[in-house]
Amino acid sequence: MATLATPVRRPLPLIRHSAALAVRSLIKTWRTPEALIDVTAQPALFLLIFVYIFGGAVSGSTHDYLQFLLPGILGQTIAFGAIAIGVNMNTDITKGVFDRFRAFPIPRLAPLLGAVLGDIVRYVVVTVSTLGMGYILGFRLQGGVFAALAGCALAVLFALCLSWLSVAVGMSVRTTGAVQGILFLLMMPLAFASNVFVDPATLPSWMQGFVKVNPLTHLVGAVRGLFLGTPVGDHVWWTLAWSLAFVVVFMPLALRIYRRKV
Amino acid sequence: MTDLAIEAEGLVKSFGATKALRGVDLAVPRGTVLGLLGPNGAGKTTAVRILSTLLRPDGGRARVGGHDVVRHPDRVRRIIGLTGQYASVDEDLTGRQNLILFGILLDLGRAAARARAVELLQWFELTEAADRPVKTYSGGMRRRLDLAASLIARPEVVFLDEPTTGLDPGKREAMWDVVRSLVLDGATVLLTTQYLEEAEALADEITVIDHGQVIAHDTPDGLKRIVGGQTLEVRPSRMDDLPRAAEILSAVATGGAKADEIRTGVLAVPVDGDAAMTTAVARLAEAGIPVTELSLHLPSLDEVFFTLTGRPAENPNRPAENPNRPAETLEVS
Numbered sequence: 389m390a391t392l393a394t395p396v397r398r399p400l401p402l403i404r405h406s407a408a409l410a411v412r413s414l415i416k417t418w419r420t421p422e423a424l425i426d427v428t429a430q431p432a433l434f435l436l437i438f439v440y441i442f443g444g445a446v447s448g449s450t451h452d453y454l455q456f457l458l459p460g461i462l463g464q465t466i467a468f469g470a471i472a473i474g475v476n477m478n479t480d481i482t483k484g485v486f487d488r489f490r491a492f493p494i495p496r497l498a499p500l501l502g503a504v505l506g507d508i509v510r511y512v513v514v515t516v517s518t519l520g521m522g523y524i525l526g527f528r529l530q531g532g533v534f535a536a537l538a539g540c541a542l543a544v545l546f547a548l549c550l551s552w553l554s555v556a557v558g559m560s561v562r563t564t565g566a567v568q569g570i571l572f573l574l575m576m577p578l579a580f581a582s583n584v585f586v587d588p589a590t591l592p593s594w595m596q597g598f599v600k601v602n603p604l605t606h607l608v609g610a611v612r613g614l615f616l617g618t619p620v621g622d623h624v625w626w627t628l629a630w631s632l633a634f635v636v637v638f639m640p641l642a643l644r645i646y647r648r649k650v
Numbered sequence: 651m652t653d654l655a656i657e658a659e660g661l662v663k664s665f666g667a668t669k670a671l672r673g674v675d676l677a678v679p680r681g682t683v684l685g686l687l688g689p690n691g692a693g694k695t696t697a698v699r700i701l702s703t704l705l706r707p708d709g710g711r712a713r714v715g716g717h718d719v720v721r722h723p724d725r726v727r728r729i730i731g732l733t734g735q736y737a738s739v740d741e742d743l744t745g746r747q748n749l750i751l752f753g754i755l756l757d758l759g760r761a762a763a764r765a766r767a768v769e770l771l772q773w774f775e776l777t778e779a780a781d782r783p784v785k786t787y788s789g790g791m792r793r794r795l796d797l798a799a800s801l802i803a804r805p806e807v808v809f810l811d812e813p814t815t816g817l818d819p820g821k822r823e824a825m826w827d828v829v830r831s832l833v834l835d836g837a838t839v840l841l842t843t844q845y846l847e848e849a850e851a852l853a854d855e856i857t858v859i860d861h862g863q864v865i866a867h868d869t870p871d872g873l874k875r876i877v878g879g880q881t882l883e884v885r886p887s888r889m890d891d892l893p894r895a896a897e898i899l900s901a902v903a904t905g906g907a908k909a910d911e912i913r914t915g916v917l918a919v920p921v922d923g924d925a926a927m928t929t930a931v932a933r934l935a936e937a938g939i940p941v942t943e944l945s946l947h948l949p950s951l952d953e954v955f956f957t958l959t960g961r962p963a964e965n966p967n968r969p970a971e972n973p974n975r976p977a978e979t980l981e982v983s
Binding site: 411419493 | 751
């Protein structure tokens with residue numbers, strides 16, 4: 389045989405191997421575009437339903453409500469969209485290919501990190517499709533190009549960090565059905581006890597305490613400010629802090645559970 | 651440096667209340683093939699998973715290529731190739747994409763990974779199917795891709811866990827040729843199998859395990875001697891000579907046993923060693939009895955297996971196990 393297939397030690401193994409495995413996720417997404425339905429059709433449908441059914445009641449005008457709601461729908465779709473990676477990882481690790489990854493001289497974190505990074509495409513898709521549908525219905529960005537891009541970037545970053553919560557659940561639960569159920573229960577209060585759909589001032593006071601610390605409130609507050617050109621307050625900082633917290637807590641946890649499954 | 655590529659001492663592993671391994675010792679010299687033989691649930695897969703760093707043993711020590719599997723799993727992973735009972739490839743990727751991805755993960759670099767993929771696809775006759783997703787492959791094609799995947803970095807030590815289970819006989823022979831060529835290239839192979847003929851065809855030495863314990867270790871011929879001596883079979887040219895030939899054979903047989911006519915015109919006696927055959931030939935010639943057939947047989951490995959484990963070898967034609975179930979479950983069930 390002609391090729392000399394000699395392994396050479398190269399620098400930064402975690403980054404290189406994670407990137408290679410992220411490409412694997414991208415190929416899989418490319419081959420099964422229907423797996424993107426939760427981040428394309430779903431936000432569009434939610435926009436239509438909420439704007440035209442509740443818009444009049446909540447804001448007095450569907451157009452005003454659309455301006456208010458779109459950043460919220462983006463945040464809500466990100467929260468529910470994060471469920472998919474936990475479910476996928478749960479099925480993935482029971483398949484043979486993960487045995488091969490485990491028998492390779494690569495960092496243990498690489499298959500997990502690769503999967504999370506490969507999900508960037510999902511979150512870019514959700515941002516673009518939500519904004520696209522919003523534009524068709526009459527939504528307009530008012531904070532300028534850079535603020536809008538910053539808002540999109542913040543949303544994608546938050547989504548990637550939140551993925552680690554999903555991966556950790558995906559690693560620790562036995563069946564995919566359970567992963568889905570648990571994550572849905574976790575995401576539900578995040579999405580609804582927040583500023584996603586209504587002004588939190590209208591909520592009962594006992595709930596407001598939760599709304600104030602809810603990470604989704606901060607994400608949506610930040611994105612809303614950046615998209616509409618209104619003050620963002622400390623929402624951006626809180627969003628970054630929560631993102632960091634998700635990674636710091638759930639990445640090592642997911643890795644620990646994954647290692648123990650070996 | 652030792653001349654053993656694989657060495658294990660007292661490996662112990664339990665899954666809950668099930669003791670999968672109860673102190674297994676293994677020793678495989680470099681450049682040889684060890685056949686790990688045993689019935690379903692004997693602990694074969696568990697042993698392979700420990701040696702390939704996928705499982706931590708509860709007790710005992712194991713070294714592969716001189717590296718401790720618990721203390722330096724990364725060094726072990728650099729020199730091994732593993733083919734499990736079920737295909738460890740990504741079903742959504744094409745055969746080529748799988749091999750390139752694995753090549754990159756094994757640090758070959760992108761260009762070399764591509765070239766190696768082409769080479770392996772050719773070797774395993776998968777070039778035509780190279781750009782189809784693996785989920786469209788037949789079972790045999792998946793097995794071949796899986797084996798190709800474990801040979802990407804030219805591993806020093808190759809673990810093959812029931813590599814031909816579920817393959818049709820023709821494909822099995824092809825797989826055997828691959829194993830032989832690996833050994834010619836200097837690799838050490840540990841092969842688990844339920845097929846006795848496979849162990850016989852490939853293995854230099856055979857370790858038989860049952861209920862998580864080694865119950866025999868020897869060369870294939872050595873194992874056959876465990877069951878007892880050899881059988882000498884003679885077919886005299888003329889049927890009339892049968893009684894006289896029987897007398898002569900009885901004289902060289904173990905304990906003077908009487909010769910049996912096992913098939914029409916064929917006499918058989920148990921004998922103790924190769925010398926019995928020479929003696930028999932000389933005496934038959936002296937007596938002027940021409941023979942058309944004369945042969946010395948060792949018992950088959952099936953008989954060995956039965957003697958050692960007290961039950962017959964697995965039916966090789968049983969349906970393949972569910973490929974998606976984790977191996978431990980298969981082992982302990």
